[in-house]
Amino acid sequence: MIKNKITLIFIFFNLSFFSFSQVGNITVKYNYSLDDTKDIYGGNDFKKTTLVTNGKESLYSERNIDTTIVYANGEDITYINKNFVYYYSKNLTKKTITYKDRYVGMDFLIKDNNYSVKWTLTNNSKKIMGYTCQEAIGEFSCKSYKAYFFKDIPFSDGPFKFDGLPGLILEVLSDDGTVKITANEIILDNDFITNPYKDDIKFISYEEARKKYQLKFAKFANLTTDENGSVTIPKRYIECYVN
Template sequence: MINKSVLLFLFLSLTTFSQNNFDFVKINYKSFLLDEREEYGCFLYEETTLVTSNLKSFYYEKARDTIIQTMSMGEMDNTSATYNFTYFKDFEKKQVYLNRDYGLKKIIIDSTNNIKWEITKNRKKVMGYSCQEAKGVFRGRNYKAYFLKDIPISNGPFKFDGLPGIILKVQSDDGSVNIEAYEIEYNKDVKFNFSNPFEGKDTATWYEFKEFYKRRLEKVKNYNPEDGMSFSIPIGYIEKFVDE
């Protein structure tokens, strides 16, 4: 049973959200990907942070410590992973820049608002907030997203955006992907520098990246080392890089 002080806190939080015009909000998420149904499988366990206004945003990914046992890939040890990746969205230009290049060594430029959402009447509690459900298809998977209209910023974690409120939770219908907020901060008085950190860097389009990854995948598949070892890479992670 929820006590009165918790209910009062949630009510005051929602009231505060609805009464403020946001310069930006900061949301921390836990992001989990485990797909063992692909030929080679993929795994990610991350701490991610979204800092966003209505015009621009940053999304940061870093690995979280964990060791899990999977059915097809055996033990997955994330304890020594030290990567940090950045996604920068510019909604005026309808572009997202990312330095997670999977070996291309260029900044990849993709487009925003890639998902055609269908908003449903279903709702789900996320962090105590009543969020509305939307369904959409994004690069190989069907998703449900849960957004909060009280924060009127049309953005969310990773490349999920385009809804009339901030997205606090995303989950794929196949159970492989789950991204869920656990902390929200906002301050309309503090200014945040939303300058593009990748300006002037060597870039590639999303199509060019897909062509590169396809060639890399074929090279790995056809590689036969003398000692009989095998190598593999997945066809994608949260999003599929290679069309099936």
Template sequence: MKIVLLTIVTLISYLSFAQNMSIEYDVKYNDSSYKNLLILSDSTSIWKDIPNGTPNNTESISLILLKNFPEQTIYLSDVLFNKMFYVKDSLHCMKWSLTPDTKTILGHKCNSAITTFRGRKYVAFFSADYPYSNGPWKFGGLTGLILEVHSDDYAYQFTASKINKNLNEKIDTSIQKKYKFYSWSDFTTKFISTVNNTVKMIKANSDNETNGYFKIDAPEIIYPKAQQGSGLEY
């Protein structure tokens, strides 16, 4: 009986492991282009950089984003002025509205939805062929996997370029226990104070008699004065 139970547990573990899949995305942040990888299972996913466009080279990967579905939580790392921050965020807190638009991506028919998320409007295309309520970066919460999403000004774009349905790679969830995480609210406060202190330092060290402007480009508008228009004056 013990042998039978052990066999069943082993089989379940194997099937759960075998169900992992990965999606490569071409990512555009303003004028910069990157490749990122989404590795997902039914309960977790991880979003990470692909250094030099090569998924197998993981030594230089620094920024990660882990989604924990049972906890409804995102664990992520982010860099601001060469300082690393670790943040806990709510899972898929964007609210979507469906549209009649459709598109075919990598041979999969996709439906469309729109949302406004932290200061920007986004259009997403998701496929029910993959019944994961997930997507690139922080996006998700639809009735299928998001294969493409872009801001309405196309400054930020995520487009699936390759799908691997049978991935022999386990999702590393160790980030949850490795670091002390800011809440999203505490992080936004820290973000604003860090930007203000940096601008003060620039102003103090500037020899120019005329004022300049300091602007941060990021998909989430956390500090509008520093991220919209010309930015903060110094």
């Protein structure tokens, strides 16, 4: 009886591995939280996000849980409805990501050709959704991170700009506790991955986008209210735009 049970477990494991390794595309849904309130220069963001990937290209989308406020410039305030979706299109072969940034300004299409995380693998592991994931540590923008990836899904991809590991990333945690992105559902499918920016030809680099945000930050820093109060916007969200 015990032998039969072990055999069934072994068969189930191999069927699961076969399914993951043979599927065309994989969809992963994540819970995303950014709660950086150690000073007035940190941002807050709570979203439901989705990654559709085949290991060569992917589409990552973000949907706000609540309506958020975006300061478009030094005078106007934009309210983004929680049903609005932001898209990040990745070419994993060329190592590029294209997107419209909610913070810099939605009129700018950004192509980042230089994003990367220098990961170091550790011997630690963690269960995510029942899957044993290996730990990696790395630096991205101004924060240190731990990522947990599942080697049995052989796609070097993950949420946002976190990728480059020998397996699909199911969780990303910043060491300061401000960022947490955790998978809550994995779907095997063969849907096409669409690039919403495939017909766009004008874009700015990430470096240009960062400079635009720094100018916007400086403009806010020089504003005062009628009560002689000061106005500011965050220096950092999941990425740091101002040193």
